[in-house]
Amino acid sequence: MGALHAWPLQADLAAQETKRATETMAVVAGMGFPKDRMTIKELKAIYLGEIQLLKDLWIHPIDQRENRPIRNNFLEQVVNMTRDRYIDYWNQRLFRYGGFSPLLKNNSREVIEAVREQDGGVGYVWLDEARNEPGIKILLTLDKP
Numbered sequence: 001m002g003a004l005h006a007w008p009l010q011a012d013l014a015a016q017e018t019k020r021a022t023e024t025m026a027v028v029a030g031m032g033f034p035k036d037r038m039t040i041k042e043l044k045a046i047y048l049g050e051i052q053l054l055k056d057l058w059i060h061p062i063d064q065r066e067n068r069p070i071r072n073n074f075l076e077q078v079v080n081m082t083r084d085r086y087i088d089y090w091n092q093r094l095f096r097y098g099g100f101s102p103l104l105k106n107n108s109r110e111v112i113e114a115v116r117e118q119d120g121g122v123g124y125v126w127l128d129e130a131r132n133e134p135g136i137k138i139l140l141t142l143d144k145p
Helices: 002-020 040-047 069-079 083-097 108-117
Strands: 025-030 060-064 103-105 121-126 136-142
Touching (some): 025 108, 040 060, 040 069, 069 083, 069 121, 108 121, 108 136
Parallel strands (some): 060 121
Antiparallel strands (some): 025 121, 025 136
């Protein structure tokens, strides 16, 4: 019976996520991340696998799932690719060079937990979800498009 009550909650979360698609995003990392600020150019290079090491620390980009509006916003604003083009890019890159694509998380809460726990982890969330969150720092904010 409990599962029946989960459906309206999931629908509410999806509606909230769609509404938030015009809000400010924050790029976040754990306190041990080797930089305190980041440019869009650096972030793009990280999410395309072009920068993998910063100050002797392996960098681990963390993506949100494909069905999340925040991911589409991030890809458009930072990587300058559509979702499908980004997936194709990573498929080709992995086939040619090997390596690892960005780690996928289901939502912003999971991204925050991952960057807090993983040295070199960097991800994106809605700004209001990152504010006052212990153990992380905001490297960059991205205003609504």
